[in-house]
Amino acid sequence: MVEGPGCKIKGEKIKSKLMRQAVKAVSGNAVDREIKPKKGLVTSQFDVLIGRALTGVQTLGKELFMYFGDVCLRVHFLMAGSFRVNGQALDKDYGKLTETPSLQVNFSTDVLTFYKSAAQIRESVSCSSRYDALHDLDICSPVFNHQRAVTMVMEQSDRQVCDVLLDQTILPGVGNIIKNEALFDSGIKPSSKVQQLSKELVSHLVKMTRDFSLIFYKCRKTGTNLNQYMKIYNKRKCGQCEGKVTITRIGDDSERVTYYCPNCQTNTLKSQFKVHPCKNSLLGWVQSANQKPEINSANQSSEVNSANQNNEEDWSCQICTLINSGTKLRCEACMTEREATHTDKSKTGLKRKSSTDFSEQSVKKVKESNDGPPVRNLDKMESVLSPRLPLGNIPRLPTLTHSGNTDSQKARQTNGNIVGKTLSKNSSTGIKKPQTGIGGHQNKDVKMNVKAGAPTVSKKMSQDSKGQGASKVPLCPGHSKPCSMTQTRKKGDNFLRWFFSCGVYPRSKQCKFFQWADEKFPICPNHGKPAAFRTVMKEGPNNGRKFFACPLPKQKQCGFFEWAEGFEV
Secondary structure (H helix, E strand, O other): OOOHHHHHHHHHHHHHHHOOOEEEEEEOHHHHOOOEHHHOEOOOHHHHHOOOEOOEEEEEOOEEEEEEOOEEEEEEOOOOOEEEEOOEOOOOOOOOOOOOOOEEEEEOOOEEEEEOOEEEEEEHHHHHHHHHHHHHHOOOOOOOOHHHHHHHHHOOOOOEHHHHHHOOOOOOOOOHHHHHHHHHHHOOOOOOEHHHOOHHHHHHHHHHHHHHHHHHHHHHHHOOOHHHHOOOOOOOEOOOOOOEOEEEOOOOOOOOOEEEOOOOOOOOOOOOOOOOOOOOOOOOOOOOOOOOOOOOHHHHHHHHHHHHHHHOOOEEOOOOOOEEOOOOOEOOOOOOEOOOOHHHHHHHOOOOOOHHHHHHHHHHHHHHOOOOOOOOOHHHHHOOOOOOOOOOOOOOOOOOOOOOHHHHHHHHHHHHHHHHHHHHOHHHHOOOOOOEOHHHOEOOOEEEEOOOOEEEEOHHHHHHOOOOOOOOOOEOOOOOOEOEEEEOOOOOOOOOOEEEEOOOOOHHHOOOOEEEOHHHOOEOOOOOOEOEEEEOOOOOOOOOOEEEEOOOOHHHOOOOEEEOOOOOO
C-alpha cells in the first residue's frame, strides 16, 4: 500500500515538473474501459482534460489531486501504484509497473504515466473542500493539529484502535505499516477499544503515529531503507524484547495483517524509563510530557552510554585471537563468550572475566611454570577449532610434559599446522562438514565436541528447532544470504505462485537470483496439485507458523495438512 508519505512525495515531484503545462491527449486502461464504439461511447471522462493546463497539485493522505481549472483529476495509488515522467521514476519509491498504464496524460512538453492506480474526474470545488476540511489531520501535513487528532480519535470510543488509525477521515495517510509501528511504539494492543485507553495514552499514540510517518517520509524522499526503523511490521521477533510476534487479522479490515508483541504492548505508559520505542530514528524520539525521570537518571544514562560505547568497539577473542565486531557477544570462530571489561562488569553486573584479568592470569601461569615448557590446557585448545572448520578424524593434540624439548617442539608443530592440514585434506579424507542452520549458513548455537568427533547441539537450539527440519530456503549466490520468499501478484499463468529471490535491502542492491519455491512444495494427495502455502493467523502457540494445505477453495478442500518445515524465512 502506498501510504501518506509516499503519496506526498509523488505530489511534490509532479508539481515541480508539470505545472502550467497543457494536456494534449489521454490514454490508458482507464480510458479504454469507458470507450465502447458498439454502444456509441467514443469518449471518456478524461477527455475533458484535453486543452486544459495544470493549475495546482495537492495531496491529502493517500489521495492526489491535480487541478485543471474547474475540474480535478483524483488519483489513488492503491496497493503498489507508481508514476513515471517521460519513462523515468522521479521518486525513490519502488512501485510496480505493468505493460499498459492505468492512465497516461500527454502534456505539452512531458508525458505523465500512472501504473496500478485508480483515477477519476471530479469537480475542483468538492476536492478543494475536502482538502480544507481534513488538511490539518493529514499525518504528513506541516500544519498537523495534534489536539484535534486526539479529539477525533477519542470520539470513536466503541471502535478498535487498529480500525480508528486506518480511518482516512480521522488520520488521512495512515497505512498498515504506520499503524503497526505506531501501536508498537505506544505500547498499545491493537485489539483494544478506544474507551479502554486514557486520553494521555491516546495523545501519545497520535504523537508516535506522527513521528513514524515523518520518518517514513524522510526515508522515501532520500531513498533510505525504512526496514531499519521498523521493529514490529513483518517481523517474527520483537525488536524490543526479542519475544515472539503475534501475527493475526483483526478489525473491520481483516485483509490487513496486524503484528504486535504481547509482552511490550500492554496499554500502559512507562513513567520512568521509556522502552517504547527503542529505535534510532531520523528525527529523534521525544519522551512524553508525563514521564518523570528518577533523581539518578542522568548518572544512569551516562553509565549506559559509556557501556554501549564500550560494547561497540571491536574485540579480540582470548582463545583464537579473532577480531570480532563490537556487537557480537560470542566469537564467530570458536564460539567463546566475549570477556567483559572491568567497566562492563561493574555497570552491567556481568560475571565474566575481564580482558585484563585474563592477561594477568596468563603472566602468572608463565611465572609458575619456569621449571619447563608451559603446560597447555587441552580443553581450551579444543575451543580454538571453530565449528566452521571440518571435523572428523582430526588428530588429538599430544599431551605436553616437562620431560624435555622434543615433546614441546612436536606439540608446537602440531598446533601450528593442524588447521592448515585439516582444511587442505578436507576433500580427500571424507571429513563431514559442520552442521548448518537456516539457508546453509553456520548456526552459532552449535557447539563442537572434539573428543567425540561430532558437533553437539546446545539445549537452546534443540528447543528452537523442535519440529522443524533442514532449511529449504536457498542462499542468494550473489550475496550468500538467505533468500526472501514472495508470492506473484501479476495476472497470468503464474498468478499466486511462490518464488525465491534476493533478500538484500534496499532493492537497488539486489541481484537477479530467481527460483520457483513451489517446486519444493508437497503435492496434495487427493487432488495431485502443489499444496497451498499458508500462515497460522489464529492467536495461540502456533501463531505465525507456516503450513501446507489443500490448494482448492474452502468448500472443495480435502483434509490435507502438513507443517511447512524448513520454509521459515
